[in-house]
Amino acid sequence: MGQLVQIENISKVYQQVEVLNRISLTIDKQQIIAFLGGNGVGKSTLLRIIAGIERPTSGKFTYRDKKMSIGYVPERFPKDIRFTPGEYLTYIGEISGLPERERRETIDGLMRRFKLNEYNHERVMNLSKGNIQKVGIIQGVMRKPDLLILDEPISGLDADSQQELVKLMQELKEEGTTILLTYHEADLFEKVVDVAFDLTGGRLSKKVADEKETLKKIELERIDEQVVMMWEEVRKLEKKNDSLVLHVHAKDSDTVLYRILKLNGSVRSVHYYKVQQSEEKID
Numbered sequence: 001m002g003q004l005v006q007i008e009n010i011s012k013v014y015q016q017v018e019v020l021n022r023i024s025l026t027i028d029k030q031q032i033i034a035f036l037g038g039n040g041v042g043k044s045t046l047l048r049i050i051a052g053i054e055r056p057t058s059g060k061f062t063y064r065d066k067k068m069s070i071g072y073v074p075e076r077f078p079k080d081i082r083f084t085p086g087e088y089l090t091y092i093g094e095i096s097g098l099p100e101r102e103r104r105e106t107i108d109g110l111m112r113r114f115k116l117n118e119y120n121h122e123r124v125m126n127l128s129k130g131n132i133q134k135v136g137i138i139q140g141v142m143r144k145p146d147l148l149i150l151d152e153p154i155s156g157l158d159a160d161s162q163q164e165l166v167k168l169m170q171e172l173k174e175e176g177t178t179i180l181l182t183y184h185e186a187d188l189f190e191k192v193v194d195v196a197f198d199l200t201g202g203r204l205s206k207k208v209a210d211e212k213e214t215l216k217k218i219e220l221e222r223i224d225e226q227v228v229m230m231w232e233e234v235r236k237l238e239k240k241n242d243s244l245v246l247h248v249h250a251k252d253s254d255t256v257l258y259r260i261l262k263l264n265g266s267v268r269s270v271h272y273y274k275v276q277q278s279e280e281k282i283d
């Protein structure tokens, strides 16, 4: 897994307000990276800087491959386009050098996938917010860029198109694309995101997913506490009157349950629970 972009000490000041404060980050190839945080913390600013649309006030960033292609989907795609979606996307495909046949097939395929083909007789300016967003998404992905930047890509999209986008992101990643994105809908993206960062006070901190975050609580009887204490899978051990409660990661629970039964212990109950994500500050 090689590096794609290197960001060093990037700061951004708007009218004396420092939105980004010396952010450093290495972005690797074939990763899906999320930048999260409240409204106005600077997520869009950071994405625009990485996309090369906006300059940082100080600091530098390096694209490892000078010929790297970037697809950028802004939070709000311009809505004053007088072309139909097909005409507009064809034009974007032409100026970015996509060969005609590939261009036609790709645009047609993506318009069908997002059910935009049904609106191809209308001008983009007359489409709904969600359909305009689809035009924005398709123009960003259609060249299969090395780096794809999605700024809150699903606001206004119907549920099917949201799922379609998540699938498409996975496909692009498998083909080598790195994806940076922001969102507020954690449930939808969590399963595809490799690394998530929180942006607060102009600084990034990495959200550390704790081994799938799911733990199991196993209550058992008839095994000695001294024995259980030796098991490396046990994260926490509690004593009740006549039983022991073990906390283990979900992935280890089969091993532990098997061991309990082999030692003629008896399992009283098994419960799942989620642990909070912890955070780790980075520079």
Ligand SMILES: Nc1ncnc2c1ncn2[C@@H]1O[C@H](COP(=O)(O)OP(=O)(O)OP(=O)(O)O)[C@@H](O)[C@H]1O
Residues within 6 Å of the ligand: 014, 015, 019, 037, 038, 039, 040, 041, 042, 043, 044, 045, 046, 075
């Ligand atoms: N061109 C600009 N000129 C002046 N201030 C700006 C400009 N662009 C952004 N800002 C300010 O910088 C801060 C960060 O804005 P940004 O849009 O990057 O935040 P965000 O995290 O993407 O927010 P949201 O989740 O609401 O989209 C805000 O306070 C915003 O008002």
